Amino acid sequence: MAEAREPVTTLDTPIRLEYLFSAGIAQSKNLRGLAEGRFVGQRCPVCSKVYVPSRGSCPVDGVPTDEEVALGNTGTVTTFCVVNVPFAGQSIEIPYIVAQVLLDGADISFMGLIQEIPADQVRMGLRVEAVWVEPDQLGPSMASVKHFRPTGEPDAEYASYKDYT
Amino acid sequence: MSERVAVIGTGQTKHAAKRDDVSIAGLVREAALRALEDAGLGWADIDAVVIGKAPDMFEGVMMPELYLAPALGAVGKPIMRVHTAGSVGGSTALVAAHLVTSGIHDRVLTVAFEKQSDSDAMWALSVPQPFSAPLLAGAGGYFAPHIRAYMRRSGAPGHIGMQVAVKDRLQALKNPYAHLHLPDISIEMVEQSVMLWDPLHYLEACPSSDGAAAMVLGSEQAAAAAQVDTGRRPAWVHGMAMRSEPTMFAGRDQINPRAGRECAADVYRQAGVTDPRRDFDCAEVYVPFSWYEPMWLENLGFCDEGDGWKLTDAGSTSMDGGDIPWNCSGGVLSSNPIGASGMLRFLEAAMQVRGEAGEHQVDGTRRALAQAYGGGSQFFAMWVVGTDKP
Numbered sequence: 001m002a003e004a005r006e007p008v009t010t011l012d013t014p015i016r017l018e019y020l021f022s023a024g025i026a027q028s029k030n031l032r033g034l035a036e037g038r039f040v041g042q043r044c045p046v047c048s049k050v051y052v053p054s055r056g057s058c059p060v061d062g063v064p065t066d067e068e069v070a071l072g073n074t075g076t077v078t079t080f081c082v083v084n085v086p087f088a089g090q091s092i093e094i095p096y097i098v099a100q101v102l103l104d105g106a107d108i109s110f111m112g113l114i115q116e117i118p119a120d121q122v123r124m125g126l127r128v129e130a131v132w133v134e135p136d137q138l139g140p141s142m143a144s145v146k147h148f149r150p151t152g153e154p155d156a157e158y159a160s161y162k163d164y165t
Numbered sequence: 166m167s168e169r170v171a172v173i174g175t176g177q178t179k180h181a182a183k184r185d186d187v188s189i190a191g192l193v194r195e196a197a198l199r200a201l202e203d204a205g206l207g208w209a210d211i212d213a214v215v216i217g218k219a220p221d222m223f224e225g226v227m228m229p230e231l232y233l234a235p236a237l238g239a240v241g242k243p244i245m246r247v248h249t250a251g252s253v254g255g256s257t258a259l260v261a262a263h264l265v266t267s268g269i270h271d272r273v274l275t276v277a278f279e280k281q282s283d284s285d286a287m288w289a290l291s292v293p294q295p296f297s298a299p300l301l302a303g304a305g306g307y308f309a310p311h312i313r314a315y316m317r318r319s320g321a322p323g324h325i326g327m328q329v330a331v332k333d334r335l336q337a338l339k340n341p342y343a344h345l346h347l348p349d350i351s352i353e354m355v356e357q358s359v360m361l362w363d364p365l366h367y368l369e370a371c372p373s374s375d376g377a378a379a380m381v382l383g384s385e386q387a388a389a390a391a392q393v394d395t396g397r398r399p400a401w402v403h404g405m406a407m408r409s410e411p412t413m414f415a416g417r418d419q420i421n422p423r424a425g426r427e428c429a430a431d432v433y434r435q436a437g438v439t440d441p442r443r444d445f446d447c448a449e450v451y452v453p454f455s456w457y458e459p460m461w462l463e464n465l466g467f468c469d470e471g472d473g474w475k476l477t478d479a480g481s482t483s484m485d486g487g488d489i490p491w492n493c494s495g496g497v498l499s500s501n502p503i504g505a506s507g508m509l510r511f512l513e514a515a516m517q518v519r520g521e522a523g524e525h526q527v528d529g530t531r532r533a534l535a536q537a538y539g540g541g542s543q544f545f546a547m548w549v550v551g552t553d554k555p
Contacts, residue, residue, distance in 0.1 A: 021295040091299045141296045165310070165420070
């Protein structure tokens with residue numbers, strides 16, 4: 001006889017799905033750039049906004065964004081939060097800073113990890129630069145960007161990034 | 166031709182962290198039976214069923230509407246599923262209402278649910294995407310930076326979010342169906358809770374709930390018959406609208422999204438609302454994180470841009486003396502069965518108009534607003550309900 005136990009109410013049954021993902025023409029250009037340690041954006045021929053990463057068309061004007069734009073390594077933290085919640089599958093040690101980073105010359109921000117600065121000193125307007133993984137680790141993924149770190153420049157003016165938070 | 170439509174029955178479950186006494190089918194059936202009973206109807210009276218829930222990955226049951234059809238009396242009847250992320254409960258109600266206004270059906274059952282204890286929402290919302298850095302950290306991780314941007318833009322003081330967290334939990338004490346009943350809630354308690362996604366404390370975030378909501382929507386004829394049978398008046402739909410916008414485009418205002426503003430303008434125009442703060446007696450608005458109350462006060466035009474926090478600060482949105490009580494049910498901050506959370510807003514607004522909200526009733530409510538939003542603030546659904554036949 002088994003000893004008395006709590007009734008089983010749920011079972012975790014991990015499953016695995018393998019799939020092929022085709023990145024498409026526009027995103028592939030961006031991913032190849034990342035594999036070389038640089039950011040590649042695309043400009044909309046109608047509104048001139050620079051998207052990075054671009055999906056190949058402008059979401060506002062609905063036209064192809066064919067013109068490639070080489071972007072630099074620096075940008076501005078437009079807003080951020082400090083993640084302090086553990087969850088299944090988490091790969092970064094908490095607490096960590098997730099920021100919206102607006103690269104210089106781009107018109108849309110993307111999520112980036114901020115490191116090499118104490119959490120309580122991160123602020124909106126902080127100037128940052130990308131730190132890439134070792135050259136032999138570079139690949140076609142945002143994971144090629146290890147994190148962003150402060151450049152030491154003066155903070156950007158609020159007016160310069162307020163529409164990109 | 167557009168026919169009139171009214172809410173003639175409402176039902177919801179007791180929302181809880183874990184409803185292990187019921188399966189998903191049992192959960193939706195509990196809400197649906199209550200809605201039918203409230204409408205004085207049986208399964209045979211229903212023409213069609215419209216169901217909604219958050220993405221299937223949450224519970225890991227793909228297309229659950231198929232297996233739920235028998236539990237909802239939908240065998241041999243039209244059943245359809247709606248998908249609009251967190252706003253889905255609202256969109257589902259609107260799709261059901263359109264089946265009546267279009268003259269296709271007389272009585273439509275609409276149901277929405279989530280069984281979060283069967284799921285892992287933090288995981289489901291944070292799955293690594295191909296070629297991306299694994300930075301996503303649940304809904305809070307997505308919305309907290311926008312909250313910070315709102316605080317910067319409006320100059321709101323830091324206590325505003327905590328004030329909403331306390332107000333909605335105090336109001337939840339008057340709602341027997343609410344998940345969280347925290348009689349000792351206070352600013353100090355919120356402030357001392359863990360800072361999960363700085364600037365958001367644990368108690369400024371919604372709970373994880375199991376729960377379901379259901380409504381019976383009826384045509385003019387069905388509403389008249391139900392009122393005779395039950396003695397309960399219908400809540401007439403005076404306006405309904407949905408809007409969406411892309412999640413990412415240059416210059417997107419994520420703090421005050423255009424889709425939300427345009428959705429509100431549309432629904433107000435239909436209902437003849439010109440001054441929402443004056444014209445509504447109360448509102449049920451999707452506030453899963455405390456700061457979304459002041460943000461949506463602005464987005465919904467209850468005040469000028471930048472002034473939302475002042476209404477919250479002045480107590481204007483409180484049932485306790487405020488002129489425009491928001492989320493008298495306790496809102497999403499007190500019960501969050503995700504897929505049902507939007508429908509609960511729509512249902513609670515209807516309960517207020519019908520005078521059926523019990524202890525959290527705002528006396529004399531003649532017109533109420535319900536709003537649900539979802540995804541990265543890109544899906545909006547709203548309706549205006551009132552006592553008068555439009």
